[in-house]
Amino acid sequence: AQSVSQHNHHVILSEAASLELGCNYSYGGTVNLFWYVQYPGQHLQLLLKYFSGDPLVKGIKGFEAEFIKSKFSFNLRKPSVQWSDTAEYFCAVNFLSGNTGKLIFGQGTTLQVKP
Amino acid sequence: DGGITQSPKYLFRKEGQNVTLSCEQNLNHDAMYWYRQDPGQGLRLIYYSQIVNDFQKGDIAEGYSVSREKKESFPLTVTSAQKNPTAFYLCASSMGQSWGVGNTEAFFGQGTRLTVV
Numbered sequence: 001a002q003s004v005s006q007h008n009h010h011v012i013l014s015e016a017a018s019l020e021l022g023c024n025y026s027y028g029g030t031v032n033l034f035w036y037v038q039y040p041g042q043h044l045q046l047l048l049k050y051f052s053g054d055p056l057v058k059g060i061k062g063f064e065a066e067f068i069k070s071k072f073s074f075n076l077r078k079p080s081v082q083w084s085d086t087a088e089y090f091c092a093v094n095f096l097s098g099n100t101g102k103l104i105f106g107q108g109t110t111l112q113v114k115p
Numbered sequence: 116d117g118g119i120t121q122s123p124k125y126l127f128r129k130e131g132q133n134v135t136l137s138c139e140q141n142l143n144h145d146a147m148y149w150y151r152q153d154p155g156q157g158l159r160l161i162y163y164s165q166i167v168n169d170f171q172k173g174d175i176a177e178g179y180s181v182s183r184e185k186k187e188s189f190p191l192t193v194t195s196a197q198k199n200p201t202a203f204y205l206c207a208s209s210m211g212q213s214w215g216v217g218n219t220e221a222f223f224g225q226g227t228r229l230t231v232v
Binding site for chain 1: 146148150155156157158159160163165171173174205207209211219220221223224225226
């Protein structure tokens with residue numbers, strides 16, 4: 001069965017530290033990849049997405065992610081985090097088959113940034 | 116305003132009762148999804164639909180049912196067979212693959228918090 005795994009469940013960083021959140025997925029077929037963020041009390045927002053082309057994608061608020069097909073990974077990075085980045089981060093994979101797509105989310109990573 | 120509307124925001128249900136959660140979108144999206152969000156478990160897929168009158172079970176479909184009679188609507192019924200229904204439920208939609216492989220980004224509603232009393 002298709003699955004998405006996020007390695008870090010709870011990350012605590014100080015402001016200006018660098019961030020990397022891991023995401024791996026099962027399956028070897030065609031996928032679309034996403035990172036979503038959920039700020040406290042708000043609904044899910046898209047940070048960035050990958051469909052094809054350059055495997056290094058840039059998103060909003062200085063986030064970027066790299067797709068490594070051979071490792072089935074799509075890790076999220078930010079060189080310098082801010083207190084306002086405190087939120088829950090979800091990796092999501094749309095497993096495509098014919099005309100259908102099954103969008104599966106990882107378990108989420110709670111990021112706490114200390115001022 | 117275009118978007119996804121879930122109603123109600125809060126819902127209380129007595130044990131043994133069925134309850135239906137509403138999800139409406141005016142984005143002209145083909146695909147719609149229902150997720151359940153529990154602390155530490157992320158979003159788990161309940162049901163999804165790529166087109167009107169067709170839907171598929173997700174990873175945790177037991178105790179739930181859906182219908183897709185109209186493109187803009189995808190209601191979720193939580194039946195009495197669902198053993199642990201208290202949760203936060205999220206509905207999402209996307210353009211779908213028929214619009215091209217790059218159009219599967221999902222947009223979310225504000226969610227419905229269901230509590231069984």
